[in-house]
Amino acid sequence: QKEVEQDPGPLSVPEGAIVSLNCTYSNSAFQYFMWYRQYSRKGPELLMYTYSSGNKEDGRFTAQVDKSSKYISLFIRDSQPSDSATYLCAMIIPNTGNQFYFGTGTSLTVIP
């Protein structure tokens, strides 16, 4: 079983829609969670960084962590064509090891 599972999509939505992107994980020791956005021909760009459970909002983006269900989400409100990209989740087990754990990424297209 993979440490982090993420549906690769692709996901297509009309402009203005609310988008929900999700990751599940198997290890309850994960405490820090990140979402990255990766445009074609570019590197992953950090979007959101959260600790433990709860919600964090930044503009049109909301990151949600449910540690009891081992489930994290990224919501995008009023989606724009410029949001078309691949979104990767990542997480860390604190004070342990040398690596970050990544999902495979979800490809999103927002249609004008």
Add this chain to the structure above:
Amino acid sequence: ETGVTQTPRHLVMGMTNKKSLKCEQHLGHNAMYWYKQSAKKPLELMFVYSLEERVENNSVPSRFSPECPNSSHLFLHLHTLQPEDSALYLCASSQDLPGRGWGNQPQHFGDGTRLSIL
């Protein structure tokens, strides 16, 4: 501008060539990483350095050779590559390793080198 700069952005090489990828971070971070990103596959961690010391080598073939002369620079030396090595090679940095100090801070990535092996 992410604070992590990779050169070159694109590289085409034959299987017998020797080339090097360069990464420089301007963030004052202590940890640096090399990843391989192939289509439809998750990021593959290749090498991890902390304060110029290699701490992880994930069963990477010896045709890939990393070098970290100081905490701001990271190189990946390539020789006798195979067609399946064609991919996007990403460099990342973080304040510390997850197991140390400020290691719970996120990674920051460069824009990668798109490598094509003929």
